[in-house]
Amino acid sequence: MDAREMKIKAAAAALEHVENGMRLGIGTGSTAEEFVRLLAERVADGLSVVGVPTSERTARLCLELGVPLKSLDELPELDLTIDGADEVDGRLRLIKGGGGALLREKIVAAASSRMIVIADETKVVETLGAFKLPIEVNPFGMVATRIAIERVAARLGLSGAIEVRRSGDGNYMTDGGHYILDASFGRIPDADALAITLNAIPGVVEHGLFINMASIAIIAGPAGARTLTADT
Numbered sequence: 001m002d003a004r005e006m007k008i009k010a011a012a013a014a015l016e017h018v019e020n021g022m023r024l025g026i027g028t029g030s031t032a033e034e035f036v037r038l039l040a041e042r043v044a045d046g047l048s049v050v051g052v053p054t055s056e057r058t059a060r061l062c063l064e065l066g067v068p069l070k071s072l073d074e075l076p077e078l079d080l081t082i083d084g085a086d087e088v089d090g091r092l093r094l095i096k097g098g099g100g101a102l103l104r105e106k107i108v109a110a111a112s113s114r115m116i117v118i119a120d121e122t123k124v125v126e127t128l129g130a131f132k133l134p135i136e137v138n139p140f141g142m143v144a145t146r147i148a149i150e151r152v153a154a155r156l157g158l159s160g161a162i163e164v165r166r167s168g169d170g171n172y173m174t175d176g177g178h179y180i181l182d183a184s185f186g187r188i189p190d191a192d193a194l195a196i197t198l199n200a201i202p203g204v205v206e207h208g209l210f211i212n213m214a215s216i217a218i219i220a221g222p223a224g225a226r227t228l229t230a231d232t
């Protein structure tokens with residue numbers, strides 16, 4: 001089974017949690033896009049759902065495939081969000097934001113009664129941090145914000161390059177008009193402490209640590225899909 005087939009398997013298993021009439025948060029990334037494709041087929045067959053997309057990219061795909069959408073302001077309370085992740089640990093803590101949509105993803109997940117993460121086996125880790133942690137920052141004072149992040153990270157025993165994400169000739173810009181700093185910490189032994197600390201830095205708009213947000217994770221591997229629940 002190749003990587004795409006695993007993503008489709010996880011997406012198909014998540015689709016089984018979708019019921020008629022649901023208000024759905026719809027994630028961003030290649031795995032979430034497989035979910036959108038399968039969801040669109042069910043919508044074409046008569047399933048009635050309304051989606052709130054977590055990015056302009058997801059919104060475009062949904063519109064193209066005929067998945068009905070509303071904004072989060074029109075539908076501020078959602079039944080279920082289905083989204084991918086860059087890393088998942090045994091407590092269902094996540095790193096997200098590899099696709100640059102972490103802020104909207106977190107707002108949408110927080111507005112949902114449940115969040116289901118869909119991923120392939122390569123995303124499951126003992127300790128978060130091998131994937132560079134995306135930190136969305138306001139462009140104003142970005143260098144000062146980066147220095148502040150380095151200082152608080154050092155207090156938690158974390159070091160490593162913190163680089164501005166680039167796109168073409170310039171800095172990558174999120175749908176919200178912010179930049180992303182990617183932090184190569186390698187290992188984040190205390191993700192809960194880092195999450196709280198980052199939130200306290202002026203200039204940090206949001207970070208890619210999703211703590212206590214996922215209800216379950218559906219993880220696809222060569223043998224099929226399994227469901228992870230938090231082990232603590």
Ligand SMILES: O=C(CO)[C@H](O)[C@H](O)COP(=O)(O)O
Nearest residue numbers: 029030031084097098099101
């Ligand atoms: O957080 C995300 C986007 O901001 C994605 O969910 C994450 O990057 C996983 O993407 P993919 O399914 O393509 O591996």
